[in-house]
Amino acid sequence: MLLFISLLIICVPLGGDTSTISCYNDQGDAVDWFYVYKLPKEHGGKAPIKGEKYLLMNKGGEGWTDGKYTVNDTAGALGRTVGQLYSQGKNKEVAYILYNDQPPLKDVGDRWVDNSGSRGGHTKGVVLLDKNQGFWLVHSTPHFPPVQQAGEYSYPGSGVNNGQNFICVTYPLDRFQTIGEQLQINQPNVYDCDVPESLASLVPALAAVCKKKHPSGLIFPHVKTVSNRSVTLTSKDGTNFISFAKGSSFNNDLYHSWVAPTLQSNLLVQFWVRSTGILPSDCSRGWRVLDIQSISPGQTFTFKTSQDHSKWAVSTKAAGSGAGGGWVCVGDINRNEAEEKRGGGTVCLRDPVVWKAYRTAALECEACGGGTIKC
Numbered sequence: 001m002l003l004f005i006s007l008l009i010i011c012v013p014l015g016g017d018t019s020t021i022s023c024y025n026d027q028g029d030a031v032d033w034f035y036v037y038k039l040p041k042e043h044g045g046k047a048p049i050k051g052e053k054y055l056l057m058n059k060g061g062e063g064w065t066d067g068k069y070t071v072n073d074t075a076g077a078l079g080r081t082v083g084q085l086y087s088q089g090k091n092k093e094v095a096y097i098l099y100n101d102q103p104p105l106k107d108v109g110d111r112w113v114d115n116s117g118s119r120g121g122h123t124k125g126v127v128l129l130d131k132n133q134g135f136w137l138v139h140s141t142p143h144f145p146p147v148q149q150a151g152e153y154s155y156p157g158s159g160v161n162n163g164q165n166f167i168c169v170t171y172p173l174d175r176f177q178t179i180g181e182q183l184q185i186n187q188p189n190v191y192d193c194d195v196p197e198s199l200a201s202l203v204p205a206l207a208a209v210c211k212k213k214h215p216s217g218l219i220f221p222h223v224k225t226v227s228n229r230s231v232t233l234t235s236k237d238g239t240n241f242i243s244f245a246k247g248s249s250f251n252n253d254l255y256h257s258w259v260a261p262t263l264q265s266n267l268l269v270q271f272w273v274r275s276t277g278i279l280p281s282d283c284s285r286g287w288r289v290l291d292i293q294s295i296s297p298g299q300t301f302t303f304k305t306s307q308d309h310s311k312w313a314v315s316t317k318a319a320g321s322g323a324g325g326g327w328v329c330v331g332d333i334n335r336n337e338a339e340e341k342r343g344g345g346t347v348c349l350r351d352p353v354v355w356k357a358y359r360t361a362a363l364e365c366e367a368c369g370g371g372t373i374k375c
């Protein structure tokens, strides 16, 4: 008994840095970053995939691994990470921002109302932090996640049929001011937030994003002149990500006009193709940006991009084979005309394992000028 008590005293840190707000993996370990590829519902096949399955890749891993749970389970990486928002309750020491151009459906008694908006940023994410650290999750899922008041984590049925992507990065407190500035450029539709006084002075940009929430599209007068900005965001454990954020005045294709020349890399881009004004593959001005047509992440099964709502881009070539190469970007902007004029962006990482995982997922691409080629 005495031994047990002395062990407790040694092992439980007294005060100090006891923060645990972080991205978590399927084993329940705090991780510096993870990628989740929620697979689409498989049509046909011997053992059809229901649509709640996912692949997971976290720092230190060797590529995609099968998710141990389903995306709607609070024990899995996504549920455990986002679930921290609900287990905290309203907490004076915790700040959060939930934003989505397609917020959760509103129950007005006799029916569910869809408040999806064509104004403000085409951007989706979750920010959760305390005075030490937190995470920024960027994703593609409509109507996700529930408001804090819902009291528990859930995954919407509307996000089940199609493929979806999630990138979660754990950052120390001071990065969240920069993240707030990127969000101001993105003009997100904030549908739930709280930046308590104890944190507002530490991350004023996030406090401003929370204050400016507006039911019918967002107005950020003081940042109107900034059309886009890219910044390096170093994670808690020292991994460098590049965040690209654009506003409506950018008025151009994110990938061909900005990401490819900045990373000095030709890109293959997966995005939602079931909308109007889709931009064809573009090989002009020295950069080849090709639209992906079929995908097989982790060689699970092959599906068409029309079943995948995720938005990601991968360098054609590995790092070390020319100037750019080896990049993966996951974000919230599609290649279509309307989204040239919408806020949003992408978060990029140059990591050989992540690059291989996404590069091998891209099977068929649209050639410049039309036709299908091997990516």
Ligand SMILES: *[C@@H]1O[C@H](CO)[C@@H](O)[C@H](O)[C@H]1NC(C)=O
Binding pocket: 052, 070, 072, 073, 074
């Ligand atoms: C997740 O969704 C599946 C399919 O709808 C359901 O069978 C399962 O019970 C759900 N799991 C949780 C933890 O909600």
Ligand SMILES: *[C@@H]1O[C@H](CO)[C@@H](O)[C@H](O)[C@H]1NC(C)=O
Binding pocket: 228, 229, 230, 252, 257, 258
């Ligand atoms: C904004 O995007 C343009 C490309 O359209 C790029 O040349 C410029 O450097 C970007 N500005 C910032 C601040 O990143």
